[in-house]
Amino acid sequence: MNTAIPIYILSGFLGSGKTTFLKKVIDFYTHAGKKPAVIMNEIGDVNLDGLLIDEEVPMAEILGGCVCCTNRGDLSMAILNIVRENSPDIIFIESTGIANPMEIIESVTDASLLLEVHLKSLITVVDAPHLLELVESNQKKKTLRLMEEQVRSANYLIINKMDRVGTDALIRLQSWLTQRNSHALIKPAEYCEVDFHLFDELSRNTDEPQKKLKKTFTTIQQEHHHSHDHVMAYTHYFDHPVSIDNFEQMISKLPKEVYRAKGILRLIDDAENITLFQYAYRELEFVKINPQAKVPNVAVFIGENFSKDHLIVQLHNL
Numbered sequence: 001m002n003t004a005i006p007i008y009i010l011s012g013f014l015g016s017g018k019t020t021f022l023k024k025v026i027d028f029y030t031h032a033g034k035k036p037a038v039i040m041n042e043i044g045d046v047n048l049d050g051l052l053i054d055e056e057v058p059m060a061e062i063l064g065g066c067v068c069c070t071n072r073g074d075l076s077m078a079i080l081n082i083v084r085e086n087s088p089d090i091i092f093i094e095s096t097g098i099a100n101p102m103e104i105i106e107s108v109t110d111a112s113l114l115l116e117v118h119l120k121s122l123i124t125v126v127d128a129p130h131l132l133e134l135v136e137s138n139q140k141k142k143t144l145r146l147m148e149e150q151v152r153s154a155n156y157l158i159i160n161k162m163d164r165v166g167t168d169a170l171i172r173l174q175s176w177l178t179q180r181n182s183h184a185l186i187k188p189a190e191y192c193e194v195d196f197h198l199f200d201e202l203s204r205n206t207d208e209p210q211k212k213l214k215k216t217f218t219t220i221q222q223e224h225h226h227s228h229d230h231v232m233a234y235t236h237y238f239d240h241p242v243s244i245d246n247f248e249q250m251i252s253k254l255p256k257e258v259y260r261a262k263g264i265l266r267l268i269d270d271a272e273n274i275t276l277f278q279y280a281y282r283e284l285e286f287v288k289i290n291p292q293a294k295v296p297n298v299a300v301f302i303g304e305n306f307s308k309d310h311l312i313v314q315l316h317n318l
């Protein structure tokens with residue numbers, strides 16, 4: 001059973017409703033007897049959103065810049081500290097409205113090299129009237145491109161502020177979103193009021209076999225989802241040392257959709273050392289490391305729409 005602490009990244013353009021969602025999802029988990037923790041990143045030097053969150057909830061703030069551009073190491077450190085100091089059951093990271101989620105995913109996976117956390121889901125909130133206006137003005141503006149990035153990386157999309165648009169707008173937005181991300185679950189909402197039981201169930205099932213997941217989605221949701229093989233990051237913990245030859249072979253057979261992987265290995269032929277591996281743009285690199293604290297044997301794979309099930313089989317054969 002996977003005991004790693006689940007991490008959820010909350011993305012979405014400035015003012016789309018991330019904090020609104022965060023407050024509600026925290027209440028939901030707190031009432032369910034769980035201990036959530038929050039990491040907030042603000043471009044400015046103060047965190048006003050943090051004031052909206054119950055002070056009992058452990059919170060770390062990264063202020064004065066966007067973690068995706070300048071302070072990536074800070075986010076990994078914030079995760080490490082919050083886990084060590086507060087032992088949460090679940091962690092939410094609220095990114096700045098201008099963050100590129102792929103960079104945040106990198107920081108989370110960096111942290112998962114050092115302790116048992118794992119990226120569970122990326123939720124993107126879109127502001128229905130704002131997005132509609134940008135889309136229909138038909139201009140390839142920077143903001144729209146950033147929103148597209150945020151939409152593409154999500155596996156749960158909330159079309160928020162539905163009180164401000166009509167049903168025809170919803171149909172147009174759903175079509176626009178599905179064209180950019182056919183794998184995410186799309187939920188229209190007012191004030192981010194979504195079915196949190198369903199949200200929790202779907203998040204939990206992300207680790208379940210493909211078949212069961214599909215069944216859950218189709219029975220409860222009745223929306224168009226082609227596949228839930230779409231994962232942003234898969235974290236695998238090894239319970240035994242691996243052979244370097246087999247490992248290299250496995251990496252060489254990775255589909256092109258897996259564009260990044262990294263991890264810490266114990267190698268059969270080099271049992272006394274700990275080896276860090278890095279894989280990017282089809283190049284694999286090994287570095288011996290000497291960590292001060294205990295580290296897990298772990299590999300993290302990042303990509304778009306790759307088959308997690310297929311990868312798991314390859315990893316189990318190592």
Ligand SMILES: Nc1nc2c(ncn2[C@@H]2O[C@H](COP(=O)(O)OP(=O)(O)OP(=O)(O)O)[C@@H](O)[C@H]2O)c(=O)[nH]1
Pocket residue numbers: 012013014015016017018019020021049096097160161162163164189190191192
């Ligand atoms: N009309 C309307 N307003 C909403 C809705 N959801 C959130 N808001 C309001 O929109 C504003 C921004 O919401 P936040 O939750 O702070 O948005 P955010 O994404 O955290 O904003 P940043 O931290 O600036 O990126 C607040 O005033 C909310 O009350 C909605 O569904 N409808």
